[in-house]
Amino acid sequence: MQKLLLVDDDTEVLAVNKKYFEQDGFLIRTAASAEDAYRVLGEFKPDCILLDVMMPGTDGFQACDKIKKLSGGAPVIFLTGRVSEDDKVEGLMLGADDYIEKPYSLKELKARVTVQLRKKTAKAPEQSNILSIPPLKIDIVAHKAFYNDTEIPLSNREYELLYMLAGKKNNVVTFEEIGSAFFGVYSEADRRTVMVTASRMRKKLEDYTGLDNIVETVYSKGYILRSK
Structure with a gap:
């Protein structure tokens, strides 16, 4: 119950x-x-x-x-x-x-x-607890992100966004996809919240990695996580 x-x-x-x-x-x-x-x-x-x-x-x-x-x-x-x-x-x-x-x-x-x-x-994937998206690693059970074994202190929503981008690395994740994952139902009014979350997440990634191009904005569409 x-x-x-x-x-x-x-x-x-x-x-x-x-x-x-x-x-x-x-x-x-x-x-x-x-x-x-x-x-x-x-x-x-x-x-x-x-x-x-x-x-x-x-x-x-x-x-x-x-x-x-x-x-x-x-x-x-x-x-x-x-x-x-x-x-x-x-x-x-x-x-x-x-x-x-x-x-x-x-x-x-x-x-x-x-x-x-x-x-x-929702259950985490069974294959491995660690998702490697160089230069980052994501612990999908603990819901944490790391760079060189140092934890990047993401909020729950920032982690959720990073995990979504990692799951489609090198491909665009749209505002609609992100908003639907956040709120269940997406409306254009939610775009600002998505953008604020992305901005804060990117700032933390840059601060901890020294790299400013891990997550890129695709104008009017969404975001893409670049990884080798």
Whole structure:
């Protein structure tokens, strides 16, 4: 049975979402504030977390990092009425795995939860834990990247992007492919988030390797990882 934690100060929203997912066989716990969520996570380990942003006290943006750590890294989906592009980018950069604008359909919400659960339970390839893409190495079990045995400290989303590019090395990975992998459903509004993630990842690769051409931008299409 899949487990969800719902965090929202709106009790009506909590009740509606709880009923909907329980009817689909999910085990649900709810919290009306970030502080309540911290307490729940002391004895309940969810497979996915739906987190409201605009809550009194500690808001969702402020709570995201601690909630992810207390949950053992469960995917977090923000549910919010803050709909500007900057808000969305900020939320994703803070560690959220998806961002849904209120009001939303329960059908879409379930689809996005399903995407995150599918990612969480996907098995790594059996052949080898290490993917070599000179000059880099990727540990596909630990989700880490290395240069000359030195770890490059990538965020979860930066690692996901690097892994996608490595899987199609020397071939273009489009904005649409990356956005679909990140969010389940891609829209042009997601392109900026993809570009910010790519920019931060490339900066770290350059800082650690001294090379500025490992990942190249293909104008208006996406990115390509160059490897021998």
